[in-house]
């Protein structure tokens with residue numbers, strides 16, 4: 224560092240990441256041949272401009288000897304850069320460029336020592352956080368998530384929302400969780416620890432609920448300036464809940480997520496630290512995690528990252544050390560019963576990935592199904608969006624009744640297996656593909672799930688459905704009976720990509736919320752419909768409207784531009800517009816900024832004989848408030864077909880044809896581009912309906928369902 228450097232050096236303000244940078248970093252470029260982004264070529268973006276400003280200011284600072292004045296100038300420069308970038312809508316945090324040689328800013332790094340007391344069901348931990356303020360403003364306090372306090376008392380916001388959703392069961396006496404910070408301080412340059420324990424307080428920024436203790440604020444004696452780093456040290460204890468919301472214990476199985484005091488995200492516009500809500504949970508900065516986990520010797524441990532050490536202790540316990548860089552969370556699991564299986568994913572176009580599967584013995588027979596779903600997703604997501612960068616992944620087969628099925632954390636996730644596996648490909652494959660996919664959409668593109676859960680859950684649901692369609696096409700509907708134990712596969716009913724888009728659950732709640740509402744404010748019982756179902760369906764609609772090659776380029780560009788950062792919805796919409804070459808704001812106004820629903824249909828079909836010819840009148844109607852261009856295809860008795868392109872804006876469109884043949888039928892959107900149409904049965908009309916035949920078809924389908932159900936129950940009589 225040159226002698227004139229200020230106490231908090233100005234960061235290198237790099238251009239936004241593009242494929243050129245990915246190539247520079249030695250990562251193989253995914254198929255789909257993206258061009259380098261225009262920012263790198265043009266050298267005219269605000270990032271390059273800000274970098275120029277930074278260099279100029281840096282030079283000025285070199286001539287100024289007084290530290291206070293340098294601080295003032297530095298702060299002003301930071302504010303200016305932030306304002307300029309915010310005006311472009313490009314950055315959540317001004318100094319979010321990757322550290323040199325790293326993939327991410329690595330501004331929130333955790334060293335944690337944690338000990339599991341199996342008999343007492345507690346954790347005790349000590350942790351050191353190295354936190355760099357990458358926002359444009361000084362930080363006068365720190366804010367932490369204490370997730371396990373969501374299960375500390377029935378008045379937490381999490382439990383309140385569960386009650387509102389009519390999804391509340393009082394925990395058993397050992398079912399409650401808790402997180403208590405017993406000490407916190409800041410390590411000063413002198414080496415002394417400035418104790419801040421007495422200043423800790425709980426806040427409830429979302430709802431003012433004084434019964435909620437999931438966010439802790441700690442005022443600092445000295446503000447942390449932009450780009451300045453501090454070291455925070457904490458001691459804490461945690462009471463492990465009986466399995467709830469995919470974390471906790473059941474007998475001697477543990478899945479430990481959301482388990483340590485974790486910093487919120489300081490954005491340019493202030494702290495973003497939401498309370499723990501029933502439908503949303505993630506948002507954190509990237510860092511390096513170095514975690515030492517001490518458990519009884521009999522336990523097998525799996526965790527985020529790679530195991531770097533194993534130490535046997537004199538008290539009979541064992542300490543496992545795991546490390547991972549460029550991740551924003553850390554989870555781990557322990558059980559004496561795990562059977563470990565390893566394989567390596569290889570592909571000529573992608574980097575290899577070591578896969579470690581921790582299975583419970585009763586699910587041993589499903590090993591191949593687990594691995595094949597991980598491999599299918601690593602391959603396709605790697606080709607479509609960008610390669611998986613960590614080189615390893617751990618898949619956890621959760622215990623029965625652990626409440627831990629299907630959950631994502633960086634480089635580790637839980638799947639879902641059953642004692643009696645399904646014959647269809649819904650589980651474990653669909654769950655495993657989805658959780659593998661979250662490594663891209665959540666893990667690497669680290670959107671704010673509290674506010675925009677559609678950006679991880681929705682994009683991932685859409686892309687997972689595509690993986691399933693390609694990799695596991697022979698998929699059938701299935702129902703499970705008797706508490707989920709007994710699978711029953713409906714061999715005659717295919718489970719299609721639209722089912723994986725969750726179309727069935729969409730229509731009943733399609734107007735439940737405006738998707739642009741922050742997710743933690745969605746109605747709890749229907750939040751998933753907005754985040755998963757509606758998003759997957761409008762993305763799939765966009766795919767059918769633009770074509771998959773364009774859609775793939777959109778997602779690849781978005782992924783590579785925003786990997787290891789925190790994009791917002793407008794960043795996604797801007798990428799769609801840029802890559803498609805169209806202004807699709809009208810579409811996002813419909814599907815994202817309103818709760819209007821789509822429903823196009825045929826209102827009437829008339830035919831009049833006029834001499835030797837027929838006059839056909841087609842009346843199509845927009846029944847819903849939302850608009851979308853649709854094709855109207857009229858077919859005549861002689862086979863002639865006319866396609867009209869209706870912009871779908873008016874309530875009705877009327878088409879009149881004088882032709883030698885009588886009309887046969889008319890269809891609105893016959894290619895079914897608009898998957899959000901809530902009533903597809905009104906989309907066609909036949910002049911002379913064969914009503915008897917239609918009735919037979921419906922009755923036969925209904926009888927098939929009934930017969931399958933009766934067979935299921937008869938099996939147990």
Ligand SMILES: [Zn+2]
Nearest residue numbers: 657661680683
């Ligand atoms: Zn998910």
